[in-house]
Amino acid sequence: MPSSRRAFLGAAGALLLTGCSSDVLGLRRAVRVAVSWSGQELRAFHKVLDGLGTLEYPVEVVPLGDDISTAFGARSTRRPDIVMLPQPGLVPRHLDDLEPMPDDLAPLGRARLWDELLTHNGTTYGVPFKTAHKSAVWYRPSVFEQAGVQPPRLWSEWLTVNRTLTQAGITPLSLAAGDGWVLTDFLENVLLGIAPSVYVGLAAATDPRPSRQPQFGAALRLLGTMWSAPGALAGGVKESLVQQFPDALIEVFGHRRAAMVLASDFAEPVVRSFAADPDDIGLFTFPPMSPGAAAPVVVGGDVMVLPKPTRDDARDLVRRLSAPAAADPWIKEGGFLVDGRVSGYTPELTRLAMQLTKPGEQLQFDLSDQLGRLGDINGLWRVLTDFLVQVGGRGAAVVPGAVDDAINELRTVEES
Structure with a gap:
């Protein structure tokens, strides 16, 4: 990373x-x-x-x-x-x-x-x-209680939680898109959740080609459903793109303008330093993508x-x-x-x-770290940033075309 x-x-x-x-x-x-x-x-x-x-x-x-x-x-x-x-x-x-x-x-x-x-x-x-x-999600229990929701046990439940929060006038997510590795963390968790064998294969490949894997496009589509939901991102795409990792944490726990943030364990000192209420700190981990599947754990x-x-x-x-x-x-x-x-x-x-x-957990190492130049700031970081610009807050209808554009952009990087 x-x-x-x-x-x-x-x-x-x-x-x-x-x-x-x-x-x-x-x-x-x-x-x-x-x-x-x-x-x-x-x-x-x-x-x-x-x-x-x-x-x-x-x-x-x-x-x-x-x-x-x-x-x-x-x-x-x-x-x-x-x-x-x-x-x-x-x-x-x-x-x-x-x-x-x-x-x-x-x-x-x-x-x-x-x-x-x-x-x-x-x-x-x-x-x-x-x-x-890298599969930890920090949140404020008070706003979950206010909206009558619980930490999600499945990906589909997470989308429902986000909709319920939005309907209650609460912005669900703070996203530090100014740090591209946060975007890759999101995608890695989704891909590991739906296609662990593809994830492992890409990590081990001497010449990885994610764009050729249909499951990679499927992971982008699933991620797009979350990011494209109107009102899902604090400050919208514009503010997310310039928001660094600590700022995203402060947005949730200091300014209290969002309910949750995907953030690794090393976020803890920031969370505790800026939390307006030290008792209003909760954590859940990335849920399984489907019933019976193992929860993804990116390390x-x-x-x-x-x-x-x-x-x-x-x-x-x-x-x-x-x-x-x-x-x-x-x-x-x-x-x-x-x-x-x-x-x-x-x-x-x-x-x-x-x-x-814990035995049986779906643990895998950070994929972007193992993809070499494909996973860095001029590769997957840039692809996901452009993808966020296309889909962020614009509704699910834009996702299929944005996925195609992202795959084509990634293919260009692979072939360069």
Whole structure:
């Protein structure tokens, strides 16, 4: 997943330090950690580092934001020693740039979803640090009660909930379309819900062609039925297109101009900071698309990788950050899930953590992350943005033509 969501909760300086830079003092060289985080997330990571205790080497944290992938191209003495990669799908494309993880760390990253991305020919090239649940929907229970509705148990019920809210004068959805990955999250959940085998096949393909899959068009049509409903989007398409991820959360819980928002677990600190009523916070997860089907659960996250050449100090820091209790300071801050851990969270995040470990759930990794250039800002992001412009609030009649246009646009990207 491209990392523009990392910019929420404030800006950060170009370089933050933990300890003293050895480049300045002429002492032991610092371990440089490239991250995409800023604001609250960056501050929370510094608390994690502080919690590691006294280290024999200094640590420099380098916030690269959306330019995190450029860390692999750095070959000077200032290059990062560790990259906290928010797009684990990039790992298979950068194997030549990465050192294998030490043997004692490799088993820590062997959960199924991570194993498929991070282990190649028996060698592990990354260790999970942070997991993201991308099928979470935050909502205000008070407006649901006002309209006499409950969190939906099926996709069709969700559409009914939206209509009922609209009829009661309540705008159902806040949509951060200014961050294209929010749009891909929506589509990925729908596609995984109706056609898991197609989803898996596209993720594994060396030359994925979503436009050739009828189920991909079917997912667009279903998504179009939600986005095209008159009055469904707070501020309409115009405001949705310029709305960033934190603004969409504030629209629901601060300004209270919408009832719900699709937003991952890392939204929690924003939700709690801006909620006008701290008791009016609810969460449900993306419902199944049909009776008897499994609910889709789309997973993302951040993984630690070691660019070549690596050093023993960098390996030591990865080991320390991989320890089960290392993330406790960030967990206390909120908005942080650890793969396989189900305790220590708020009630809302505990529910999400439990779903990530529940047998039989339809868990798959973020598809746009694995599609390469097809899933990025010039690919699926742009296609879905144009699709939203065509269908948003204009009624279901426009959806079939808009789907055809989106498929043709996507085909052009595939062939370029």
